[in-house]
Amino acid sequence: AAMSPNHHKTIACSTFASRPHVRVRLSQPARSLMTWGVTATHDSANLRHARWRVALRRTRLVLVAAAVAFGALWMLGTIAAAPALVGFAAIAPALRPGESVSLGLRVPEVLDAIRNTRASGMSQRTEFLQRVPLERWYEAVATPISGSAPKRGLVLLAFHDLTPLRRVEEMRADFVANASHELRTPLAALLGFIDTLRGPAREDPAARERFLGIMQAQADRMARLIDDLLSLSRIELNAHLRPEKEVDLGAIVRQVSDALQTLARDRGVEVKTPGSSDELVVRGDRDELIRVFENLVENALKYAALGKRVELELSRGEGADGKAEARVAVRDHGPGIAPEHLPRLTERFYRVDVTESRAQGGTGLGLALVKHILNRHGGRLTIESVLGQGATFTAHLPLVEPPRLQAYLDRGETKAAVFEFFVRKLPRDRGFLIAAGLEQVLGFLEQLRFTREELDWLGNTGRFGKNFLDHLADLRFTGDVHAMPEGTVFFANEPILRVTAPLPQAQLVETRVINLLQFQSMIAAKAARMVLAAPGKRLVDFGLRRAHGAEAGIMAARASYIAGFAGTATVLADKRFGIPIFGTMAHSYIQIHDDETQAFENFARARPKNLILLIDTYDTEAAARKVVALAPKLKAAGISIAGVRLDSGDLIALSNRVRRILDEGGLTEVTIFASGGIDETVIRDIIRSCAPIDGFGIGSSLTTSSDAPGLDCVYKLEEYAGLPRRKRSAGKETWPGRKQVWRRLGGDGRMAGDVLSLEQDEQPGEPLIELVMQGGKRIGSAPTLDQIRARAARGLERLPEPLRKLEPGASYPVEVSKTLKRLAAEVDARMERRVTP
Template identity: 45%
Template sequence: MSEVTTTDLYEVTMALSYLREDMRAPATFSLSVRDLPPGRGFLVAAGLEPALDYLSRFHVGRSDVRDFADALGRPVEDLEPLRGLSFDGQVRALPEGRLVFAGEPLLEVTAPLPQAQLVETYLLSLVCHQTAIASKAARCVLAARGRPVVDFSLRRAHGPEAGLRAARLCALVGFAGTSNVAAARRYGIPAAGTMAHSYVEAFASEEEAFRAFARAHPGPVTFLVDTYDTDRGVATAARVLADLGLGPECGIRLDSGDLGALARRARAALDAAGLADVLIIVSGGLDEYGVDRLVRDGAPIDAYAVGTKVGTAADAPYLDAAYKLVEYDGHPVMKLSTAKATAPGPKQVFRGPGLRDVVGLANEEPPPGTEPLLRTVMRGGLRTAPPDPLAAARARFEADLAALPDGARRIEHPTAPAPAPSTRLTVLTTVVRHRIEARPGPGRTPEE
């Protein structure tokens, strides 16, 4: 399936019309989130690297034109003006890992109007999905308060590709590992995993299963102890670990039931068996809310494995994001729709101490004590630098997270910082609004 044709039909019809009308002047589109989802105090910018890959290889070929024509039920010749279209524009964007708030552009595309329009849907899909997942995963890191968190999301992700991306995003925000072997190899993430209940069921007893697993894996092992009776499973695991002289870095995994109470009983049993260095790992329908409750309750848990709810951003699976035209042919433009108005002109985000942000115009000087966040990452359709290492994105995330106000860090009922518009942006918005409202309407003259 072509990436070019992975788009909404109206992108094609608009781009074709622009070409026929010779509307090829530079246009700037701004991609931002109007409002944060409920329960979010921040978002983590993500998806830029695959977005730049997509733009770098964007090219409308012969087969794409045929597919467009088939979709529209029109002769191929009608769609020929689109053939050969490539992306040769500029992209300014927040680097991955930066925290972002409502109303701030994650990226801005400036390119000839047909190009900038035709890439809208794919960019929105990439950036919104990955920002949503990264933001959910980041809250798990906050909830764990320094305890390792591992990604188990692949089997419940919305497809293998989504699972691969989720593993990368989890690593970006500080997860300790992933169960996804392909992601571990591609991104250099530590691979992590234990065993399934089916493995234990395949043997005549839990003890046989544990001993067989230890024979196959002489390094640190983790036994899943809740296939039958959890307390007995813990006792059996303790006996096998002690008999085989296994201890440091080995663990047991709890996957169901009252994880806090079970962890307390398991810790007591392991300690009594002289296995104080055996770790307790928990999984089973966890996300930041479950992790937060367990940590606040003081459960003796050493690591958390999260999957379904994080890999699908279950409580906030989409973002109220938009990709809107803010300038065409050097003229700032805006949308006035009720509750969906946009601000005109290319923009910049200026960040001050404590993540106090100002959204201003791209060409204005930074307010004192602030730094501009959007960088030029593509010019003339080419990257301005090699792909950003995952470690660099993680370092940016950790720095921003450390500066995040306490209210935005809360797992329950967070309060998100509200960026302020600059004076110049406010003035431009007023001027453009008045200009639009003064346009002649039906039955009116300019003087009216």
């Protein structure tokens, strides 16, 4: 339809390189259906950019309702632009700017439309069929660009894929024809037998009984067909209404299997029914799901070879959206289905073998019903087949996962479980980590409670049973915790925390434990790298304003202090943890003053202690001279300038010039402090240059750990009910049982290597994991933050030299004990025995 002038809007289109943008006015319906772009280039007459824009703004495109796959601009027999050719290789395999139209386009109908458009100055449309590689219908619309002379003007060509519309029309026509045929055939048989019974067979009892049996079968077939048609209509009518009731899919599949055992025996086929398995709960209409699996199993029975079996398998997996799904596979061992039939099997009345299907009593609607029911349930049907080896039809349905804790309680799974927190692999060029966050974990476990308000809210969701809520009301953490002390240097696959508690408790705390340990351990390691890069320099946390939330900023201040930072600019970190505070000026403070020197003096009188003046708001070197001039006046008032801060520019060059100005002015004791986009790499470059910078303020690179903002950390089950457990997923394997880490030191006092072993398997060196909580109560008093900081300093001092120097690719040896490897093999063997049929 032509565009309505009341609904147009100008949109920017895609461009090549530096060529001019072309703006095209599209109707609101067109905008809602498509994303389309055109690129303009200069023609041989060097049309000016302005002329192009005006000409194209005047253009009204004639488009039809669906996505336009691409637009192309043609002029003077040459392609000017063709921005998006996806899916159109068969139409124009060589469609490129500058290409001849007749060579680049292989569709005579479209070439005729372009010529007619040039000649008449009127839009032309044509339809054409492409048979290679697949049969597809297209419409092409050629529209002249207004403002250009006829026969010499520009032509805008738009393609519209008509294939889906044509297929729908064909399906509708086929449906009417097939439905009429399917109903007419049994009806004709009934009418014929009625005439026979009224005529020659009127007095023949044997013939009458035989004919009545046939008539009954034909009437049943017609009833089934009408029933299927009505079912399809009802399902399509309610397609947008998702079922809400929860049902056990396994119970439905077993019910269908049991009900069809008699039919299977009559056909000489065995139906292998899935045994009891974990409950697979889905939201669904029970009767509709029974219909799905009846159709699938009956279909398999029709085509299964005599003496073979039909297998039903229930499993759970992960859908394309990453969410859990239930899968029910129905496999026959029949002749299989040719690949060309697979895409059309769920169409109404589509049959691979029409004669065989009708002989089996099929209506041709069974798989169409299955597809529509599954669609209504948010599921899907997949079909796999190999000729001569049978076919597998799999129904995929989204799972309703009950809360894990409630599931444990409902099944009585409350025995002791052991979970360990560890990092699978270190971030790139992070040769080590520092354990931090344990104090917050223990505090969380001690205070674990559910308030009445929280319990009421959980109850109102309708997802939790009364017994479960009663359990939460009385919940207290009663388990044991073993951990590496905070400040300990650790490496990949070394557990830094172990929780031993009844399974529901140990599982419940997982997410919070990961939150608390991951963030601080990650920040502490990042801060430690900066400390190692700047030996003897003062480092201060400036990152609160760009942290991911205030709490993250406060915890980053704690973690960086553990790693060796001198303090923080976050005042609340002092209140919470006693971390030294380092304040400094803001650029805005200087900007509100008319005179920079006056700003320095006012700030000095307001904050005389540890005074650091910010000197890069305007002219850094001029500000440094103002500091020199102001210093005697402040000294007379008893105020000493501790330092100046640089927050921008070439820090190495500026610091050298500022140092010279300060020294010449007699301020040799005034330090230079740098901030702004600093991390360990920048620090290392500054140190190597011997720039006279005495300290650094670190912002977002610290509080977000910008080069490694997350750790590949996990909290995994290692033992349950006294039996070691092990995850065997490829690339995510775990070591079973309760473990210890032993650290050996070399003759130089540096770390020489770690051994990961079972808890009771002593190894040379110092054990790193110790009991810190028993029965939900802490063991001993908590270490002070300075004690934790001292532990981290000792650990950094003992690092091998390549790690201390932050050498890329530097690593540290962590071995696995023979006893632990043997246990893993035993657990694997036990699991193999459990899963082998």
